[in-house]
Amino acid sequence: MSMMRRMAGLLGAVVGVVMVLLLVGVVVTALALHGDIHIEGITPRKDAGPLRELGRFDAGAVIVKNVVGEVRLISSDVSGVVVKSNLPVNATYQNGLLTVYCLVEKKRSGFGISTHNLCEDYKNGRIIIEVGNGLSDVWVQNTVGDVFIGANTTRIFIEDIVGDVVSSAPAEYMVDDVVGDVSIHAGGDVTINDVVGDIGIRVPPNYTVSLSLDDVLGKVEKAHSGEGRPIIIRISNVVGDVSVGQ
Known part of the structure; x- marks a missing residue:
């Protein structure tokens, strides 16, 4: 019996050491990528530097995709839509639709063709x-x-x-596959699926909320008591707390 206790204690100690080593490895790698320390074979990310204007467009809709960096869409006293960034991105425009995306480099190796997102090489990157x-x-x-x-x-x-996703635009929302907190202002129906993080939804008081939940692992709070135009909120497959209020 004492031998089993010693073996269990030894196994626990080994697992603890392995977990500590893994944690140290993750932290050291993150510091190297950030440029705080130097490790042979790991290239630290460069600072993205100041913003530059990429173009002005008469767009009615916008797609932002394949980005490594912060994305911000803001109201401004401009004509049309102005794109600014400090990352290697491209902006294309066709029939009122503006698409903004990070440039990708293709590399050929013995294992085939791989792709590398050039925005991954920079820290503090932004698209405004x-x-x-x-x-x-x-x-x-x-x-x-x-x-x-x-x-x-x-x-x-x-x-x-x-x-994290934060939106103050009173809009209709479709949210899918997010690892991070989601905070939105609903102005129409909302569908949220597959989120690991807390969800907060603000609804104007002149709406009547119909809330549908499926597989939510967290606390649910509905503090909205308004009446008026119906709004449907569907939330499924969430690991985190959910709050619906005004």
């Missing part, structure tokens, strides 16, 4: 989109970084995000 008269639709997809939307928009689609 200034919006004058509002937008009909906004998509933010496949992004590693925080997302903020403050520009007037009718519909907002958020998909595959690693970072």
Whole structure:
């Protein structure tokens, strides 16, 4: 019996040491990538530097995708839409639709062709989109970084995000696959699926909320008591707390 206790104690100690070593390895690697320390074979990320204007567009809808960095869409006293960034990004415009994305480099090796997102080489990277008269639709997809939307928009689609999502635009929302907190102002129906993080939804008092929940691992608080136009909120597959209020 004492032998089993000693073996269990030894196993626990080994597991503890392994966990500490893994944690140290993660921290050291993160510091090296950030440029705080130097490790042979790991290239630290460069500071992205100051913002520069990429162009002005008469766009009614915007897609932002494949970004490693912060994304911000803000209201501004401009004509049309102005794109600014300190990252290697491209902006294309066709039929009223503006698409902004990080440039990708293809590399050939013995294992085939691999791709490298050039925005990954920089820290403190940002994409700022200034919006004058509002937008009909906004998509933010496949992004590693925080997302903020403050520009007037009718519909907002958020998909595959690693970072916090904050939107003050009273819009209709479709949110899918987010690792981070989500905070939005609803102005139409809301569908949220597959989120690891807390969710906060603000609804104007002149709406009647119909809330549907499925597989939510966290506390749920509904503090909205308004009446008026119906709004449907569907939330599923969430690991985190959910709050719906005014």
